[in-house]
Amino acid sequence: MGISGLALAWRLAAHEFHAALWISHGIGIVAVGVFALLSLAYLGKILKHPEAVKNEFNHPIAGNFFGTFNIALMLLSAVIAPFSLPASEGVWTLGSLGALVLAVISIGRLLKGQVDSGHALPAWLIPGVAALDIPATGAAMPMAWARELNLFALAIGTIVGLVFFTMILSRLIHHQEKLAGGLTPSLMILIGPFAVGFLAYTNFTGRIDGFAAILFYFGLFLFLVLVGKVFRRGIPFAAGWWAVGFPLAALAIAALKYAAAVQLWPLVWLAVALLAFLSMVIAVLFYRTLRVILDGSLLRA
Numbered sequence: 001m002g003i004s005g006l007a008l009a010w011r012l013a014a015h016e017f018h019a020a021l022w023i024s025h026g027i028g029i030v031a032v033g034v035f036a037l038l039s040l041a042y043l044g045k046i047l048k049h050p051e052a053v054k055n056e057f058n059h060p061i062a063g064n065f066f067g068t069f070n071i072a073l074m075l076l077s078a079v080i081a082p083f084s085l086p087a088s089e090g091v092w093t094l095g096s097l098g099a100l101v102l103a104v105i106s107i108g109r110l111l112k113g114q115v116d117s118g119h120a121l122p123a124w125l126i127p128g129v130a131a132l133d134i135p136a137t138g139a140a141m142p143m144a145w146a147r148e149l150n151l152f153a154l155a156i157g158t159i160v161g162l163v164f165f166t167m168i169l170s171r172l173i174h175h176q177e178k179l180a181g182g183l184t185p186s187l188m189i190l191i192g193p194f195a196v197g198f199l200a201y202t203n204f205t206g207r208i209d210g211f212a213a214i215l216f217y218f219g220l221f222l223f224l225v226l227v228g229k230v231f232r233r234g235i236p237f238a239a240g241w242w243a244v245g246f247p248l249a250a251l252a253i254a255a256l257k258y259a260a261a262v263q264l265w266p267l268v269w270l271a272v273a274l275l276a277f278l279s280m281v282i283a284v285l286f287y288r289t290l291r292v293i294l295d296g297s298l299l300r301a
Contacts, residue, residue, distance in 0.1 A: 001068055002245015003031040004075035006282050009252045009275055016260040017268070028079040035072055060119045064106060067126040070098040071246070074130075074137040092138045096149060099130035103156055120171040122189035122243075124164045129192040132157030132200040136250075139203035154200055161193030184235050187226050188244040194219035195250035199257070208261040216258050219251055220270075237288050245282055252278045 010024035046053050056062050073095030081088040106127040134153035138146060168190070198215040202208050230244060255271035 001072050001075060002242055002249055002282055002285070003027060003034055004072060004079050005246050005249020005253065006278060007031055007079050008075065009249055009256060009278060012253055012256045012260075013272075013275055016256060017272075031079055032076060035076060039069075060109075060115065061121055061123050063109075064123040064126045067099065067102050067106075067130040070095045070102060071126075071130050071133050073098065074133045075246075078137045089141060089143065092141060093143075096134045096138060096153065099127070099134060100153065100156070103127045103131050103160065107160070117171055118175055120164075120167045121183065122168055122186045124168060125161060125189050125192055128157050128160035128164055129189070129196050130157075132161065132193065132196045134200075135204040136196050136199040137203075139200075150204055154204055157193070157200065158197065161197065165190065165193055182236075182238055182240050185230055185241045186243040187230055188223075188247040190226065191219050191222045191247040191251055194222065195247060195254045198254045199250065202257065208258060213258070216254050219254065223248075223251055237292070239289070241285055242289075245278075245285065248274075248278045248281060 007024050007028035007030075010019060010027060011021070013019040014021040014024055057066060073091050077088045077092035077095060080091065131153045134157075135150040139150055141150075194215050198212055198219065201215065202212050205212075252271070252274040255267070255274045259267040259271040
């Protein structure tokens with residue numbers, strides 16, 4: 001998700017600010033390759049350890065991360081769109097339907113009741129953000145039914161995102177138990193409903209108005225609040241750090257799009273700074289992930 005988002009951010013930078021387009025294409029190829037490898041690896045886990053996968057899916061927190069597969073599909077549909085529109089439409093349709101199915105399952109599971117309030121963590125936002133990614137990546141899809149599907153998803157993502165954001169914020173404020181260090185990077189997911197919401201709303205309506213600006217600026221405000229809490233010493237590296245990738249990418253893309261519309265130099269420099277920060281973060285995550293894979297410590301963990 002983070003690598004795909006970085007590819008799309010550089011594509012927008014190439015379109016609006018004349019950055020080199022080959023950077024986006026190169027990152028997009030890496031994103032497709034990583035997705036293929038991870039999909040094959042998890043397929044192997046499904047075949048070899050189906051009970052473990054079932055337990056993960058039914059877990060009140062980890063189960064939400066299955067939504068990342070659908071988000072990745074929708075982002076990849078946008079990555080490959082310039083090269084094959086039919087493939088892009090097929091991948092987007094598959095990701096969209098998967099996101100809606102998972103949203104139904106996730107909300108239905110919570111409505112069974114007796115859910116521990118301590119489980120209200122940023123990962124709960126993933127199904128809602130996945131729904132918002134449907135119009136964020138597919139607002140221009142030509143299928144006759146695509147507009148209504150986008151509108152349906154926009155409604156789901158908006159309400160679910162706002163309700164869950166409130167519940168998670170309440171838990172973080174009032175719950176006595178602090179967030180475990182390994183889950184700290186997931187705080188960046190709180191940006192998702194607003195940055196992705198901005199992209200979903202502007203792509204669907206075709207305009208950047210006052211409401212869109214509110215979504216963007218609140219996402220930016222959350223970034224300023226959270227960046228010092230997440231990117232600090234004392235939090236060991238683990239695969240969970242990749243949780244910061246996509247929210248940062250969504251915010252960078254939103255900043256690039258908003259700056260291009262407003263045409264004020266402070267906003268342009270802000271967008272450039274966010275793109276540079278995102279690029280650095282993804283590069284560091286990629287390098288450190290390769291290191292723990294090669295020395296075997298990732299699998300031992």
